[in-house]
Each structure stands twice: as C-alpha cells, then as structure tokens.
Amino acid sequence: MVDPRTSVINERLSRTRRIIAVSSGKGGVGKSMVATTLALALARRGCKVGLFDLDFTGPSTHIILNAGKVLPMEEKGLVPPTVQGLEYMSLVYFVGDNPTPLRGIDVSNALIELLSITQWGTLDFLVIDMPPGIGDAVLDLVRLVKSIEFLIVTTPSPLAFETVKKQVNLLCELKMPVIGVIENMKMDQSNSVRVETEKLGLKYIGGVPFDLNVEDAIGNPDKLLKTKLGKTVQKIALNAILVEHEVE
Amino acid sequence: MVDPRTSVINERLSRTRRIIAVSSGKGGVGKSMVATTLALALARRGCKVGLFDLDFTGPSTHIILNAGKVLPMEEKGLVPPTVQGLEYMSLVYFVGDNPTPLRGIDVSNALIELLSITQWGTLDFLVIDMPPGIGDAVLDLVRLVKSIEFLIVTTPSPLAFETVKKQVNLLCELKMPVIGVIENMKMDQSNSVRVETEKLGLKYIGGVPFDLNVEDAIGNPDKLLKTKLGKTVQKIALNAILVEHEVE
Numbered sequence: 001m002v003d004p005r006t007s008v009i010n011e012r013l014s015r016t017r018r019i020i021a022v023s024s025g026k027g028g029v030g031k032s033m034v035a036t037t038l039a040l041a042l043a044r045r046g047c048k049v050g051l052f053d054l055d056f057t058g059p060s061t062h063i064i065l066n067a068g069k070v071l072p073m074e075e076k077g078l079v080p081p082t083v084q085g086l087e088y089m090s091l092v093y094f095v096g097d098n099p100t101p102l103r104g105i106d107v108s109n110a111l112i113e114l115l116s117i118t119q120w121g122t123l124d125f126l127v128i129d130m131p132p133g134i135g136d137a138v139l140d141l142v143r144l145v146k147s148i149e150f151l152i153v154t155t156p157s158p159l160a161f162e163t164v165k166k167q168v169n170l171l172c173e174l175k176m177p178v179i180g181v182i183e184n185m186k187m188d189q190s191n192s193v194r195v196e197t198e199k200l201g202l203k204y205i206g207g208v209p210f211d212l213n214v215e216d217a218i219g220n221p222d223k224l225l226k227t228k229l230g231k232t233v234q235k236i237a238l239n240a241i242l243v244e245h246e247v248e
Numbered sequence: 249m250v251d252p253r254t255s256v257i258n259e260r261l262s263r264t265r266r267i268i269a270v271s272s273g274k275g276g277v278g279k280s281m282v283a284t285t286l287a288l289a290l291a292r293r294g295c296k297v298g299l300f301d302l303d304f305t306g307p308s309t310h311i312i313l314n315a316g317k318v319l320p321m322e323e324k325g326l327v328p329p330t331v332q333g334l335e336y337m338s339l340v341y342f343v344g345d346n347p348t349p350l351r352g353i354d355v356s357n358a359l360i361e362l363l364s365i366t367q368w369g370t371l372d373f374l375v376i377d378m379p380p381g382i383g384d385a386v387l388d389l390v391r392l393v394k395s396i397e398f399l400i401v402t403t404p405s406p407l408a409f410e411t412v413k414k415q416v417n418l419l420c421e422l423k424m425p426v427i428g429v430i431e432n433m434k435m436d437q438s439n440s441v442r443v444e445t446e447k448l449g450l451k452y453i454g455g456v457p458f459d460l461n462v463e464d465a466i467g468n469p470d471k472l473l474k475t476k477l478g479k480t481v482q483k484i485a486l487n488a489i490l491v492e493h494e495v496e
Contacts, residue, residue: 025306026275026276026305026306027274027275027276027277027305027380028274028275028276028277028403028408029275029276032407056381056383057274057275057380057381057383057411058273058274058381058407058410058411058414060274060407060410060411063406063407063410064407103352103383103384103387104351104352104353104355104383104384105352105353107352107383132275132305133304133305133306135304135305135351135352135355135383136351136352139351155276156463157463157466158311158466159280159306159308159311159312159466160276162306162308162311163305163306163308166306187460187463212435215404215405215435218405218406218407
C-alpha cells in the first residue's frame, strides 16, 4: 500500500531548487557542524536556505545554532521558524529532550510525516543534516524525495573512511548524485583520503583542519563562521556547490 | 509470535559471567576504541574475555585489533576465533565490506541470528561494542539478553553529552544497570561532564585525555594499550569493573 502522505512530499519540496543531504558513514565526524556552517554560509551569500535536521540518532543543529525557544507555526502544515536567517526545521521540535528509541519503522513514519507536513518557502537550497550511516532514514529519503544530492563528511581516520566507502557504494548503486567528500578534522598533510576518494570516482572537495575552537563556537553562529572549520567550509564547500549552481 | 531463536540466546550466554555493553549516545566518541581496549586489558589481567562487535552502523573493532583473515568455525553454531587472546565475533564476518543498508527489522533479525548461533566459551566478561544511540539493536538486546550492564562513553562536547542524557533516561526507564560514564577526548580540566553525570545519578568513572597517538595505534593492540587512552582505560574502567567484580 502506498502511504497517501508520500504523494504530497515532492509537492512540498517543489519550490526548492536544490536539496543537499550532508551525510557521513559514522557519527562524530562533524557532519552537523559542516551542515550548519554550509547552510549559514549560503544564506549569508544571499541565497534562500532551509536547514532540516533529520539526524534521528540525536538532532544537534538547534544547539549549534542556539535556536532558542522558537517553534514551527501551524498553517496547513508546519511553517519552519526563521533562525539565523535560515528556514529551520528539526526533529527536536517533535521529540524534545525525551529519549527517542525509535524502531526503524518509526523512523520511516516520522520521516514521512515530517516531509509531508513541513511548508518550506521558495528556497535555493535545502540542507539536510542526515543521520550517520545507511539505515532506514537514508533509504526512505532516497525513495521519497526526487533529486537529492549528497555531500559526504569524513575524517582522516581509517575507521571513518571505511564506512564512507560503504555509503558511497550504496549511493552509487542507487544512482544518487554525490557532490563530493569533505575531509574534516585533518591533522596533517596526508593525502590518503584524497587518493581514496578519487579512487571511488568522487570529487575530493577539500580538507578542513582540526580546530579546537569549534567546540567553543557551538551556539554562536558568527563565531562558528570565523573558526578554521567555518572559513574552510565556506571556501571549499560553498565554491564547489555554487560553481555547480551557476554552471547549471 | 515468539521467534524460536530467542529461547536459545540466554542458553548461549549462560556460561558468561558478566556482559558489558559499551555504548554511546552518538558516534565518533571513541566507543569502539574503549570497548576494544577494555576487552584487551581484562584479558591481559587473566580474565576470559569475549569481544562482540554489534555496531550495525559500521563494525570497526576488527580494524582496531588487526584481526586479519581469521573466521568463525562452524560447530553446532559458530565458534568465535581467538584474536589477541579474545574470543572475537563481529558483524563483519557476515556483512564483509559490503554496504549494509539494514532496515530496522533486518537489524533485529541479524541481531537475533548472531546471538543465537554464536558459541561463546566460558567467559568472565563479554564486552559488546554497541551501535551508537538507542535504536533497534539496543532495544532488542535489552529485551533478549538477561543481566546486561552498560558502560557509557561520551566526549566533553555538549553535542555528545546531550545524547547521553537521552540514553541514560531510556536505560533507567528500562531498569538496566549502568556501570558509569567515561569521558573520552578530554581537552581541559573542566568538570562539567562529571557534574552532569552525577546529576543523572550515575558514576563518573573518569576522563581520558585527548590523544593524537590513538589513530596511529589502530591495528596495533600492544601500542594501543600504551597510549594515553590505553593506559587510562586500563586504570579507570578496569578498576571500576574489577572492584565491582571482586565485591560481588
């Protein structure tokens, strides 16, 4: 049986020009930081940007943004509040600070519900903070949403990159476009992630140096954009995305 | 309907004295490193130890241990190979390096299958490397396995500790024993994780200093045990567990 809500999802997203899912093989690689920084940076360049936190393993972008007590408004669905110039929507508006021991089937249901009720405006970009790995949420998003592009975050650690390979294999099998790979928390000049990324046939977008100051910038978007991570993401990711954008 | 395999699971684990699930709210906090180090350290103190990698988001302990090409043996089920003095079993023996986009229901099935076919010997400790978060695998493990204790790994990051709170709330609701919280990748002397942990009514086991050398020790267990992480886990975690062990 087709869930009647699925038919409205692409209608809901029809005014969004590009959907970028920021993804990682495993957690703890800075995916949420990169997604938030990317969304902020695009917005500050004058684009209309939405940020959608779908990290079912623990939404965190509201903490990074210091989103405060804003809430979506009900208006034939839910209208995302504006946070730091972004149209912002997060799982946290539904689960709050309660534990969310969601079974896979519940993740699917919640994802479909959120996608079908959220009333995004006209957007140049919708940046999605995905859950790490390749579980129900990724499979459903790929199934439900047309024209989604993936941006992959990893670290130099072999433990992280191993999981990236698996994710890339899956995305290739599913014929999903991958913008490229960002190497976060880079501690030296090693080019092994670049080499491995190119072996996978993907674009190595660039390396973000390890930056102790990032933790202190949580909750302070202006400060975040000025960290090494903030500056590098603006330079490398933004250019990779905007160049492609303008070429289109 | 009760899955007939579930009835054999506790029989399979009946010769194991204590089961310690090393868990985290989010990924990337060093959970697999702590689990592996803990198992190695217990084994080197003369305990009989099993290590079971059930991290469905990406098993990694085989890389940390440099487990090589050993495989479980079929013998009325699967007998774990011995790796570095540990009885060792991992998801990786089933999924290999393929992408494993497991839906929740498949995670449940795989977990039940693995628990019901693995022939552990007589063990003092079975250390389980859990998937991060509180998804299907955690819910099933708690449902299926008697007397499992949780050891929680976090980092000082508020993003990590937020997820720990949720996990602890869930474990408390489920009345699961929690040995305590280890704070990994500690960069300064801040005691906020200790304070927050104690507010949750849990034992703060100790802090593990951030250690750049840990990455280089991946694949080299002897070197791993000599890193700051290795030494600290041996001191703090081992003592917390063995003291309890001897008091029993």
